[in-house]
Amino acid sequence: MKKSLKVAYFSMEIGIKSEMPTYAGGLGMLAGDMMRSCADMAVHAACITMCWQHGYMKQTIHPDGSQIYEDRQWNPADYMEKIQQTVTVTLEGREVTVGAWKYELKGLQGTVPVYFLDTNLEENSPADREITKYLYGGDGTMRLKQEVVLGIGGVRMLRALGYKEVGTFHMNEGHAAFLTLELLRERDFKDDAVRPNCAFTTHTPVKAGHDVFAYDLAWKVVGDMLPWHIKKLAGEDALSMTLLAIRLSRYTHGVSKIHGEVSRLMFPDEKIDSITNGIHHLTWASPEMQTVLDTYANGWRQDPTILSHLHCADLPDDAIWQAHQAAKQRLIEEVNKHTLLQFDVNHLTIASARRVVPYKRPELLYQNLERLKEVACGRLQIIHAGNAHPSDTFSQSVIQRMVQRSNSLKDCVKIVYLENYNPDLARLLVSGADIWLNTPTRLYEASGTSGMKACINGVMNLSTLDGWWIEGYGMDPESGWRIGSLARAADIDAHRAIDAEDLYTQLQYEVIPEYYYKNRDRWIRRMKRAIRLVGFFNTNRCVQEYLQKAWVL
Ligand SMILES: *Cc1c(COP(=O)(O)O)cnc(C)c1O
Numbered sequence: 001m002k003k004s005l006k007v008a009y010f011s012m013e014i015g016i017k018s019e020m021p022t023y024a025g026g027l028g029m030l031a032g033d034m035m036r037s038c039a040d041m042a043v044h045a046a047c048i049t050m051c052w053q054h055g056y057m058k059q060t061i062h063p064d065g066s067q068i069y070e071d072r073q074w075n076p077a078d079y080m081e082k083i084q085q086t087v088t089v090t091l092e093g094r095e096v097t098v099g100a101w102k103y104e105l106k107g108l109q110g111t112v113p114v115y116f117l118d119t120n121l122e123e124n125s126p127a128d129r130e131i132t133k134y135l136y137g138g139d140g141t142m143r144l145k146q147e148v149v150l151g152i153g154g155v156r157m158l159r160a161l162g163y164k165e166v167g168t169f170h171m172n173e174g175h176a177a178f179l180t181l182e183l184l185r186e187r188d189f190k191d192d193a194v195r196p197n198c199a200f201t202t203h204t205p206v207k208a209g210h211d212v213f214a215y216d217l218a219w220k221v222v223g224d225m226l227p228w229h230i231k232k233l234a235g236e237d238a239l240s241m242t243l244l245a246i247r248l249s250r251y252t253h254g255v256s257k258i259h260g261e262v263s264r265l266m267f268p269d270e271k272i273d274s275i276t277n278g279i280h281h282l283t284w285a286s287p288e289m290q291t292v293l294d295t296y297a298n299g300w301r302q303d304p305t306i307l308s309h310l311h312c313a314d315l316p317d318d319a320i321w322q323a324h325q326a327a328k329q330r331l332i333e334e335v336n337k338h339t340l341l342q343f344d345v346n347h348l349t350i351a352s353a354r355r356v357v358p359y360k361r362p363e364l365l366y367q368n369l370e371r372l373k374e375v376a377c378g379r380l381q382i383i384h385a386g387n388a389h390p391s392d393t394f395s396q397s398v399i400q401r402m403v404q405r406s407n408s409l410k411d412c413v414k415i416v417y418l419e420n421y422n423p424d425l426a427r428l429l430v431s432g433a434d435i436w437l438n439t440p441t442r443l444y445e446a447s448g449t450s451g452m453k454a455c456i457n458g459v460m461n462l463s464t465l466d467g468w469w470i471e472g473y474g475m476d477p478e479s480g481w482r483i484g485s486l487a488r489a490a491d492i493d494a495h496r497a498i499d500a501e502d503l504y505t506q507l508q509y510e511v512i513p514e515y516y517y518k519n520r521d522r523w524i525r526r527m528k529r530a531i532r533l534v535g536f537f538n539t540n541r542c543v544q545e546y547l548q549k550a551w552v553l
Contacts, residue, residue: 002391004165005129005340007551009035009174010355012153013135014049014114016103016420020079021055022116023071024135024450025201025355028055029173030255031537033449034546035114038540039107040282040302043278043547046163048154050146051076051101051116053136059387069390076101086123087156091145092221092310096131097123098153108302112430115161117153140213142223144164147211147241151178151223158272167553171200171249172545174211174241180248181225189227191248199550200249201539202242202272205446206359207264208454211241246270249549255447256467262443275546277447278539281307284453286431293531295319301429308535310528312538317524324458324527331432333421334418335383341406343381348515350462351433353385353421354396359444362386363398364404365437368502373412375508379415379516383429385421424449431457435511438463439483439499452537455479458527462506464499472533479529483505 010225011030014035024027031047038045057069058477076082080101089093101116119131131145138146154176158166169179180194187193204210218226218239227233232251233243245251246267253273254260260274285293293300293307300376332343345350354360362384366372384402388395399417405414418425430436436454438445440459445467452468454461460481465467473482483506484499514523 002386003162004044004169005046005158005163006049006171007168007187007546008046008158008166009038009170009172010048010150010179011172012050012150012175013052013055013379013441014047015423016105016114018424019074019080020076021074022049022135023055024054027173030277030449033278033283033540035105035112036280036283037109037278038542039110039112040280041107041160041540041543042110043112043543043551044110045112046148046158047112048113048158049114050135050150051114051118052135053120053133056422057390058386061399061403061417061419063155063403065400065417067388067396067399069387075115076118079103082275083115083157083161083473085160086121087153087160089148089153089156090223090225090487091128091148092177094224097121098144098149098306100157101382101391104538115154115157116261116466117157122547124188127279138153140217141221143211144213144218146252147175147178148222148225149178151176152182155414166197168551169198171198171245172204173201174245177241177248177457178222180244181222182246184227189229191233192446193310195250198245198249199546200245200252201275202245202252202254202263203324203446204242205254205259205266205444207266213239213241215239215456217299220410221474226388242267244300246272252301253550256471258443258467258470259446273549275542275549276471276537277449277452278537278542279456279534280450281451281534281538281540284427285456286323286427286432287329288326289457289531292323294404304538304540306537307532309454310532310535311526312528315528317521320458320524320527320531321520327355327428327431327457328434329432331383331428334428335416339414341410341414341416343383343414343416346379347414347437348379348512349381349383349433349435351385351429352437352439353383353418353426353429354438354450355421356386356388356398357392358394359397359405359441361439361496361499362443363402364439364496364503366402368504369409369544371403371501371504373409375504375512377412379512382418382506383418383433385425385429387421412544426453430454430459433459433460434515438469439503440464440466441495442466442484443541455530455537456534458531460526462511462528468537473531475536476529478526479533480526481510525527
């Protein structure tokens, strides 16, 4: 059977649901939301990804803050249908068999199949069965093998499944760039025959975050799938997956306006546009908020741009407040299962949850404990969550310090650190908190999407101006608060001190008084303005932009 696709979306990870650990963070969550919007909009898309046995690990936090990270067992057969077809790829000169599982994402108007490639098959040697074991685990050799399976194996699997005509092969990050090697082989090694069918999203604003391999190693693993002119495409000194992807794509973009600028500085000779990320509005709105929007923003499910056109008077204050209090109640009940400090539904609640990595500065709020006490005593409760990478002892010590601080500050500020940040916990946090706190070092956050998830629930962002929030705050400064300015500080430590001081100032003179002492109307008006932002920051709009700029065939 001959089948056609508008787009085949290749991504090393995808977040479908908490029980399937096939993702690590924002990149995978974006892939999931993009595919959900494609299904809602009846775009003929398929996703190619990997069937990770262990995408993220089970996190256990001990009372002293130390953590253990363990493999989480799951059985793909509980969630997916095994595909009969298999294909092979050549790794280090030997044939490795690649199978696949199919998950169907059902949307409002269509279904998007997600194919999870798997080398954990009896035909393969024990070592090759482990290629799809750990997402981002292992050394350069392992990473090359994984990228061959995703890129080359992925194209071959699509062909085996009968997809002969594909408008655009989309690379979600450079991990997928080897798909171009199989397309080159199909098309007489003519770059011009490949480029019109490829598009690329770059996600990483720091050079060190881009995959680069020594050519010696690449020859050893990938062998003669590397074309004779690979150095012309992927760089003379080493094989850059980003350059390979850019040079064989007709369209490349970053994931926010600022990230587009940063990417152009990083790759000054290349043409790089930007399409700002979004979220799938229906996935992230709480049930209560969905009911409110069904009543007062009719049509928002199919067409979230309706949210942009809402007037504050369209949404009754009571309805918004009650929907939020219901979500907050649910969050507080969950929190109180995990701490002896009983959290209170009538206290201002800040949530801050994300992968723990240094650039996100998870400890910014604790830069000056005296100042925090002065500002927040008796007025604030704080919820943290986030996994550190099992081999990242620095970030693990950050979590440990945060847990210890929650003990030392407990008579003044209630602080809890919840285990195992995943989409279910994210949904609870982004709908139940009053404030979503985000403190990345400027220019290091490509976009960020968790703050958009907060917005659809009427939860305000308090964030440094980076990634998407430069645009969100710029569209409507009344929809939340900024920390620090757009100006660049002299160095990272000076910048941290300035941002921390401004964070305390915002809390002391803006956020806390507005919540407790001023007119509640003003607060609720901000909630509505936060919701309105999702009229733009949603993945339906992203899909439309991709269709116009990236998926034109
Ligand atoms: C949305 C989400 C992310 C990405 O959020 P950031 O804004 O990049 O921090 C990561 N993990 C989970 C579980 C999410 O739901």
